Amino acid sequence: MTDVTSCNDPAATSPGPPEEPSLRLLVSGGAGFIGAHLCDLLVRRGHQVLCVDNLFSSSARGVEHLLRHESFTLIDHDVSKPLAVEPTLNGVLHLATAADPQLFRTHPVEIARAAALGTAAMLDLAREHGCRFLLASSDAVYGDSLERPLAEHCQGAVDPVGPRSAYDEGKRFAESLTVAYQVQWGVDTVIARIFHTYGEGMPSDGRLVPTYIANALQGAPLIVRGTGQQTRAFCHISDLGEGILALFRSAHHGPVNLGDPREISVLALARMIIDLAKSTSRIQFGEPLEGDRRSRCPDITLATRLLGWRPRVALEDGLRKTIAWASAAAASAPGGMLPAERRP
Numbered sequence: 044m045t046d047v048t049s050c051n052d053p054a055a056t057s058p059g060p061p062e063e064p065s066l067r068l069l070v071s072g073g074a075g076f077i078g079a080h081l082c083d084l085l086v087r088r089g090h091q092v093l094c095v096d097n098l099f100s101s102s103a104r105g106v107e108h109l110l111r112h113e114s115f116t117l118i119d120h121d122v123s124k125p126l127a128v129e130p131t132l133n134g135v136l137h138l139a140t141a142a143d144p145q146l147f148r149t150h151p152v153e154i155a156r157a158a159a160l161g162t163a164a165m166l167d168l169a170r171e172h173g174c175r176f177l178l179a180s181s182d183a184v185y186g187d188s189l190e191r192p193l194a195e196h197c198q199g200a201v202d203p204v205g206p207r208s209a210y211d212e213g214k215r216f217a218e219s220l221t222v223a224y225q226v227q228w229g230v231d232t233v234i235a236r237i238f239h240t241y242g243e244g245m246p247s248d249g250r251l252v253p254t255y256i257a258n259a260l261q262g263a264p265l266i267v268r269g270t271g272q273q274t275r276a277f278c279h280i281s282d283l284g285e286g287i288l289a290l291f292r293s294a295h296h297g298p299v300n301l302g303d304p305r306e307i308s309v310l311a312l313a314r315m316i317i318d319l320a321k322s323t324s325r326i327q328f329g330e331p332l333e334g335d336r337r338s339r340c341p342d343i344t345l346a347t348r349l350l351g352w353r354p355r356v357a358l359e360d361g362l363r364k365t366i367a368w369a370s371a372a373a374a375s376a377p378g379g380m381l382p383a384e385r386r387p
């Protein structure tokens with residue numbers, strides 16, 4: 044087997060021994076931030092990976108190191124269109140939806156189509172191959188819920204016509220469709236409700252952590268919207284990857300929260316990044332963002348009980364690694380951290 048060099052920190056993402064049996068898995072959105080990490084982890088554990096991505100919100104750079112590996116294939120394909128795959132798959136992990144909030148506003152049609160038509164096409168594939176299907180859903184299904192922490196039974200408050208609705212409602216519909224395929228046609232499905240994730244390999248898009256890191260590295264102001272007292276909870280990519288794989292391997296069907304429950308205010312996050320980057324940047328307060336959440340914190344009791352999973356990487360340690368990676372990426376690629384090159 045060809046050697047694989049991970050884009051992520053090998054110390055943070057121990058590949059572990061190869062898993063038996065070796066599975067043939069399709070990862071949609073596999074060139075994106077989480078997808079690339081997952082493909083890397085799967086290949087290093089001895090599985091065959093078919094990465095399906097139209098590079099809408101990513102570039103192939105995240106999986107470049109896997110392209111020479113015999114167990115990895117990249118297919119340039121829009122998941123909202125049907126896809127025929129041979130030979131038989133043992134699993135479909137459906138991650139294809141852009142997660143950059145800037146795109147929710149500028150490309151809501153692509154976002155909603157990927158969530159609705161893309162999920163239908165990937166579920167059809169899992170049904171045809173008689174294999175397990177994992178949906179990468181999101182804490183966005185909870186909307187601006189006042190409950191804290193958020194457990195899987197919370198029903199949320201989502202605006203169906205707001206600036207984020209293509210994504211938020213798209214994820215809600217994708218969950219409904221996933222459950223429908225399981226109930227009516229017996230497809231073996233499971234739903235991962237992913238909360239904010241960050242780490243090495245993250246593109247410099249409109250998401251909070253890469254934006255703050257990019258600004259801190261350039262000495263530019265870090266813009267804190269509103270009072271900055273709104274809270275978030277960030278999970279390191281290495282922890283999330285293990286959580287997704289554990290959930291995929293489980294026999295569970297219902298939604299399961301995957302995230303780090305350790306909360307931090309946006310203002311404290313900005314200060315921490317400035318400190319860790321040893322930056323001269325200042326904090327600047329801006330207008331609150333329309334549709335912004337007041338708090339975001341997962342209740343991971345179910346994931347811990349079912350999977351024995353909980354995040355291990357402390358935010359400060361994960362940020363230190365991410366800053367080091369971003370700084371190296373900025374030095375080697377003009378324009379900074381991995382850019383989303385093929386955005387229309």
Ligand SMILES: NC(=O)c1ccc[n+]([C@@H]2O[C@H](COP(=O)([O-])OP(=O)(O)OC[C@H]3O[C@@H](n4cnc5c(N)ncnc54)[C@H](O)[C@@H]3O)[C@@H](O)[C@H]2O)c1
Nearest residue numbers: 072075076077097098099100101121122139141142181240
């Ligand atoms: N990163 C987070 O903090 C987070 C939080 C909650 C949920 N999620 C979910 O996890 C999944 C992956 O997130 P990410 O952070 O890697 O996002 P990302 O934007 O980095 O990656 C998404 C990938 O999907 C691809 N894609 C989008 N539309 C497509 C289409 N129509 N056909 C084929 N490929 C398409 C993109 O090109 C990209 O490679 C998404 O479903 C997202 O909603 C992520």
